Amino acid sequence: MIRGILFHVIPLILPFVVYAVYLYFNKRAGGDKTWRGKSIAVSTVTGLFLMALSLVILGSVSGDSRDGTVYIPPKFEDGKLIDSQVIPAKDKN
Structure with a gap:
């Protein structure tokens, strides 16, 4: 806002x-x-x-990063908190 x-x-x-x-x-x-x-x-x-x-x-x-890295925010999965992750561009493929 x-x-x-x-x-x-x-x-x-x-x-x-x-x-x-x-x-x-x-x-x-x-x-x-x-x-x-x-x-x-x-x-x-x-x-x-x-x-x-x-x-x-x-x-x-x-907005999106220009170098291809991807940010995955923290989330709940099966009642457990999974930390956030930053996946570099070379590991994405």
């Missing part, structure tokens, strides 16, 4: 948060900038780009 939030939602809303903070400090300094269509569009495109980038990074660092 946390991974889903970190890699999907946060990169998407981060540009909006950054721009909102910018508008807040601009308003405190006497500026008159507000949310406009162009700023929302740029924030949306930037957020989508960051989300896609995070998905590419997540896909490249997780």
Whole structure:
């Protein structure tokens, strides 16, 4: 659940948060900038780009191993706990 939030939602809303903070400090300094269509569009495109980038990074660092090793998690068999195993690629065949 946390991974889903970190890699999907946060990169998407981060540009909006950054721009909102910018508008807040601009308003405190006497500026008159507000949310406009162009700023929302740029924030949306930037957020989508960051989300896609995070998905590419997540896909490249997780999943099956590239060297062919296989992980077998621990399991119960006939009432006994069998430890986990890592089978190297050469022993797999």
